[in-house]
Amino acid sequence: MTIIAGVLALQGDIEEHVQALERALRELNISYRIVLVKKVEHLSNIDLITIPGGESTTIGFLSRRTGILDKLKERIENGLPVLGTCAGMVMMAKEVRDAVVGETSQPLLGVMDMSVIRNVFGRQRESFEIDLKIPVLGEKPFRAVFIRAPAAVKLWNDAQPLATLRHEKYGELIVMVRQRNMLACAFHPELVLDTRVHKYFITEVAGFQQR
DSSP: OOEEEEEEOSSSSHHHHHHHHHHHHHHTTOOEEEEEEOSGGGGSSOSEEEEOSSOHHHHHHHHHHHTHHHHHHHHHHTTOOEEEETHHHHHHEEEEEETTTEEOOOOOOOOEEEEEEETTTOSGGGOEEEEEOOGGGOSSOEEEEESSOOEEEEEOTTOEEEEEEEETTTEEEEEEEEETTEEEESSOGGGSSOOHHHHHIIIIISOOOOO
């Protein structure tokens, strides 16, 4: 079987997600084909999808303009496995506000039961890297890259926190969330060579096993 892996390719670090998926799938010895999702019809046959980091407002408006937003929401709600990183996390949340401007009116997929604050760690100059404890990935910390990152401040129903980070103002922030077929990260696992987040997504969230 060949997995058809989609990457939402409207804006953001698209190539980095393609490369991260390729590394993870090769290491898992899984046959694959990558599809850059730019049109609604590209959603038809994919087995999973990743939503890259970038500008969540831009990704949202382009998704709506191309008709991808509603179709992708429908497919995710019907079980399509999805990984969203940074802007992707924002897109997936049901509630979003900005740390500076407050309420936003951006288009969202709104598929995960979480409330997210954009830019919660500050702007570009406040970007940072940290060794993050993610128990589902094992004992070894994951080197997490946070760039104008969001975070979840509230989860409900069966949304589960997989990693947290302490914040002076907001307390314990949730930076990795799993809910059924959906995985969201506030950081950028596609920017490091460690493939454990993408492998977890492929094997545990999407259910494709290593050969």
